[in-house]
Amino acid sequence: MNAKRKNKILTWIATISFGVISLIALFPIISLVISSLRPSSELMRQGISFSINFSQLSLDNYLYIFNQAPEYWAWYGNSLVISAITIVLSLFFSSMVGYALAVYDFKGKNFFFLLVLLILMVPFEILMLPLYQLMINTQLIDTYFAVVLPMVVAPVAVFFFRQYALGLPIQLMDAARIDGSTEYGIFFKIMLPLMGPSLAAMAILQGLGSWNNFLWPLLVLRSNDMFTLPIGLATLLTPYGNNYDVLIAGSVLTIIPIIILFVFFQRYFIAGLTTGGVKG
Amino acid sequence: MESLSNSSDLSTKPRRSPKSPKNNSNKQPNSFLRFINSKKVVPYLFVAPFIISFLILTLYPAIQGIIMSFQRVLPGQVTFVGLANYERLANPVFYKALLNTTLYVIFTVLILTIIPMLLAIFLDSKFVKFKTLFRASLFLPALTSTIVGGMIFRLMFGEQDTAVANQIMSLFGLDAINWRFTSWAAIFLMVILASWRWIGVNILYFLAALQNVPGELYEAADIDGASKWQKLRYITIPQLKPIIIFVSTITIINGFRMFEESFVFWEAGSPGNIGLSVVGYIYQEGIRQNDMGYGSAIGVILMLIIAVISLIYLIATGTFKRGEN
Numbered sequence: 001m002n003a004k005r006k007n008k009i010l011t012w013i014a015t016i017s018f019g020v021i022s023l024i025a026l027f028p029i030i031s032l033v034i035s036s037l038r039p040s041s042e043l044m045r046q047g048i049s050f051s052i053n054f055s056q057l058s059l060d061n062y063l064y065i066f067n068q069a070p071e072y073w074a075w076y077g078n079s080l081v082i083s084a085i086t087i088v089l090s091l092f093f094s095s096m097v098g099y100a101l102a103v104y105d106f107k108g109k110n111f112f113f114l115l116v117l118l119i120l121m122v123p124f125e126i127l128m129l130p131l132y133q134l135m136i137n138t139q140l141i142d143t144y145f146a147v148v149l150p151m152v153v154a155p156v157a158v159f160f161f162r163q164y165a166l167g168l169p170i171q172l173m174d175a176a177r178i179d180g181s182t183e184y185g186i187f188f189k190i191m192l193p194l195m196g197p198s199l200a201a202m203a204i205l206q207g208l209g210s211w212n213n214f215l216w217p218l219l220v221l222r223s224n225d226m227f228t229l230p231i232g233l234a235t236l237l238t239p240y241g242n243n244y245d246v247l248i249a250g251s252v253l254t255i256i257p258i259i260i261l262f263v264f265f266q267r268y269f270i271a272g273l274t275t276g277g278v279k280g
Numbered sequence: 281m282e283s284l285s286n287s288s289d290l291s292t293k294p295r296r297s298p299k300s301p302k303n304n305s306n307k308q309p310n311s312f313l314r315f316i317n318s319k320k321v322v323p324y325l326f327v328a329p330f331i332i333s334f335l336i337l338t339l340y341p342a343i344q345g346i347i348m349s350f351q352r353v354l355p356g357q358v359t360f361v362g363l364a365n366y367e368r369l370a371n372p373v374f375y376k377a378l379l380n381t382t383l384y385v386i387f388t389v390l391i392l393t394i395i396p397m398l399l400a401i402f403l404d405s406k407f408v409k410f411k412t413l414f415r416a417s418l419f420l421p422a423l424t425s426t427i428v429g430g431m432i433f434r435l436m437f438g439e440q441d442t443a444v445a446n447q448i449m450s451l452f453g454l455d456a457i458n459w460r461f462t463s464w465a466a467i468f469l470m471v472i473l474a475s476w477r478w479i480g481v482n483i484l485y486f487l488a489a490l491q492n493v494p495g496e497l498y499e500a501a502d503i504d505g506a507s508k509w510q511k512l513r514y515i516t517i518p519q520l521k522p523i524i525i526f527v528s529t530i531t532i533i534n535g536f537r538m539f540e541e542s543f544v545f546w547e548a549g550s551p552g553n554i555g556l557s558v559v560g561y562i563y564q565e566g567i568r569q570n571d572m573g574y575g576s577a578i579g580v581i582l583m584l585i586i587a588v589i590s591l592i593y594l595i596a597t598g599t600f601k602r603g604e605n
Contacts, residue, residue, distance in 0.1 A: 048436045093329040097326060116330070123536075127341035153337075158330060183322040234544065274485055
């Protein structure tokens, strides 16, 4: 009886503590949404504040962004296009490489795999100056292509696909060969569909990475109408706060689609974003 | 749909294969197609994108970066200057960047290893209800970009008395702080932004690792009459060692790569460089000042730092002892 009561009290304490911790974690996101409903001059004067004048909340910032901020929608379009291209290309190439490293026996296979692991450890930041120079010399600067190029064959994704492909039923390949299928047919028609869950996880990892990518696009994108959302929004971060209406409401509009996707595909989000874990 | 019907066909295919003679007759004369489809060539074609991207996007820039660090790079005029770029590194701005980054690394690695581990252990206990909900809420910040997250923190930690952070300060009877223009607060802002965004992801690593701790260990400990604390100290934490090493290593490496957390609070430059990071310094010198040679020299130093950390990680996990796999 006594132990039971003690457990009940512990459950209450633990659950309430986690409720409070979760609220703290969610607080910035909630306050962003509330702030997007406040007049931007007010936000500029007060910052994000506990003392909110509820009678002032309105959808004005959103009306403004929908009607009078065409540059914001250009950034949105750029981000969508760049993320889509990145997802398609990087899934296509990385799955091919990871699959080959898993199912075929060929000379140099271990060497290539070692290279993948090595590249995983080389941070992009130390390669960026020569790559930036390369983009200038090849006149690719300020194009979608320049933004996407370094993400096309992602070592993380290659690694992930290889681990996943190790579990594919190899017997299917021989059966398909007897049937006269080419190696490419085997990959695209039989094996790739079987890799579905890993494709979903990597699509999310690459898509989110590209949607939120900052440093590289900051280097290679120069004209305002080529900016992606993070770069465009960062240009609004001026000390004068004259663009806060677009900045705040615009930020909300970049997060909401991701959160909706997260709610529906939570499993793949978690698998994708903790990919490094399979390394341990 | 197509794939489904395809794979279900497979079992019956060996018996009836009307297609294959046609296929063969198509291919036999064409030795190129056969070559392309031979099991010797196919793997290399599959791996080719990786090889090409490795050569152009990793090997070339790595070598070029090292070469440039010994050069003075002006448009249309490149001269070798020996170690001059490295000698220039002995200056207070670089030291400040290195110090800021190191402090940032130390704080993030402590916060982002210990707190997620404890939260994961509690979250894993039978006392907590609504686990999925809490896990999801703590994970949600990872979905925001550093720019959006940082912008929120900038407004929460505004210099106004009415900003959230200063309202909390006054609750404790403390004076309002001009967060973005105070030296210690600059590091604090960057650390708290990174911690907020990554805690949920690291909790997931620890939760996954906790599922792999064999239950018999706890049963045996129960029989021996071990207390909760002893079980945590002598079973859980030692069992979590590999994931602790993994999480702390990626946190250290990501810490040395930090840039956006600084950029979002001060854009191109902070007063007295209180928020300057090593990568921020590369950006400032290599891109803004267009001094690629000097920027590359900073990059080489960063590469060395990260290589050493990776090596320590590999040794700590016993990769060299175990050999292959």
